[in-house]
Amino acid sequence: MSANKSSLRIGIVAGEASGDILGAGLIAALQQRFDEVKVEGIAGPRMQGLGAQSLYPMERLSVMGLVEPLKRLPELLRIRKHLREQFLENPPDVFIGIDSPDFNLGLEESLKAAGIPTVHYVSPSVWAWRRGRIKKIARAVDHMLTLLPFEVDFYREHGVPVTFVGHPLADDLPLSPDVNTARSALGFAADDRIVALLPGSRGGEVRYLGPLFLQAARWCHQRQPDLKFVLPAANEARRAELDALLAAFPELPLTLLDGRSHEALAASDAVLIASGTATLETLLLKKPMVVSYKMGPVSFAIFSRLLQTPWVALxxxxxxxxxxxxxxxxxxxxxxxxxxxLKFFEDPLLCDRLQRQFNEIHQQLRRNASARAAEAVCALIQAKS
Structure with a gap:
């Protein structure tokens, strides 16, 4: 569908780095369809680089767990109230909430009730836990965009318009990663045996998983002293936290990076990683991984009782x-x-099997996601106009 007007105004809210990546891809695809695309809301550096105006730092929405966000609730409610007033006073052509469902769905519900078309990009894990949220989603969302194929049937069963768009990372990453180039860029030799540690991008994740992952690295290094480790810090705040933790592990042959998580993953032989969206990039780079997660004990007790799937890792x-x-x-x-x-270093056949299975999933997710998402957004705007 071609754009039927020369300009487009988008309200948008992304709450973390993965949402910023998705939003940037979608904005770029929409910019190919319209002469002018104005974007306002909460955006990360990638979206801002495409001209999006962020009214608040994206970091303020990056909270984890079930109990921990309560500590920030007054601030989050103030931010959402201001955004609601802003968009109701000056309605955009469409509002797009990217992930962050606990924040975005309430905002979307208000805007949809006022006649503003709403899109939610990235399905909440409603099929896995808190399935009752589907009622709120139906009230709040005109169209759901899902990244994963198994999510579509759930929304169709509940009468929510939905499009499986695939994942932009699957489009962007080659089927065969360039390991040697990544190793060279990070100063590693082609025959080094490397473990990447990714304890997460949020402060709470680093607090719970940072020490644990470093202790696991020490455990591995004591048994296989030739192993090397690489640890990307998501931002300056995480860098400071990880620097402090590393003081207790002077014996580890570890390279701490500012960002560069993609290169760290591409260079590695195996990955120890927090459950979350980064596991998908790890899969697409065909890297054997061990997935872990920890949260506050009260949050975990609630979460584990509500979980309705046998797995959490993507x-x-x-x-x-x-x-x-x-x-x-x-x-x-x-x-x-x-x-x-260590199993990944002891059993090459295990790694080969995993990499073949990862390759099959990669091809399933290659759908030109940003263009498909832009197509769905344009179709909704046209249907609502």
Whole structure:
């Protein structure tokens, strides 16, 4: 569908780095369809680089768990109230909430009730837990854009218009990663044996998983002293936290990076990683991984009771079975994580099987996602105009 007017005004809210990537791809695709695209809301650096105006720092929305966000609730409610007033006073052609469902769905519900078309980009894990949210989603969302194929049926069953768009990372990343170039860029040799540590991009994740992952690295290094480790810091705040943690691990041959998580993953032989969206990039780079997660004990107690799927790791959800080990909460000890990581160095056939299965999933997710998302947004605007 070609644009039927020369300009487009978008309200948008992205709450974390993965949403910023999705938003940037969508904005770029819409900019190819319209002479002018104005974007306002909450945006990260990638979207801002395409001209999006961010009224608040995206970091303010990056909270984790079930209990922890309550501490920030007054601030989050103030931000949402201001955005609601802003968009109701000067309505955009469409509002797009990217992930962050606890923040975005309430905003979308108000805007949809006022006649503003609403799109939610990235399905909440409503099929996995808190399934009652589908009622609110139906009230709040004119069109759902999903990244994963198995999500579509759930929305169709509940009468929510939905489009599976695939994932932009699957479009962007080659089927065969360039390992040697990544290693060279990071100063590693072609024959180095490398483990990437990715404890997450949020402060709470680094607090819970940072020490654990470093202890697991020490456990591995004591048994295989030739291993090297690489640890990308998501931003300056995480860098400071990781620097402080590393003081207790002077013996580890570890390279701490400012950003560059993609190169760290591409260069690695195996990955120890927090459950989350980064596991998808790891899969697309065909890297064997051990997935872990920890959160506050109250949050985990609530979460585990509500969970309605046997897995939390995206590779396992996509495969409908346990492709990679996931070790959560109290089960996540340095020895348990380290033992699973070392299996990838002891069993080449295991790695080969994983990489073939990762390649199949990669091809399923290659759908020119940003263009498909832009097509769905344009179709909604036309239908509502």
């Amino acid at each position: 590779p396992n959800l996509l495969a409908h079975r346990e492709l990679v080990p996931e070790i959560l909460q109290n089960d996540a000890t340095p020895a348990a994580l380290g033992a699973e990581v």
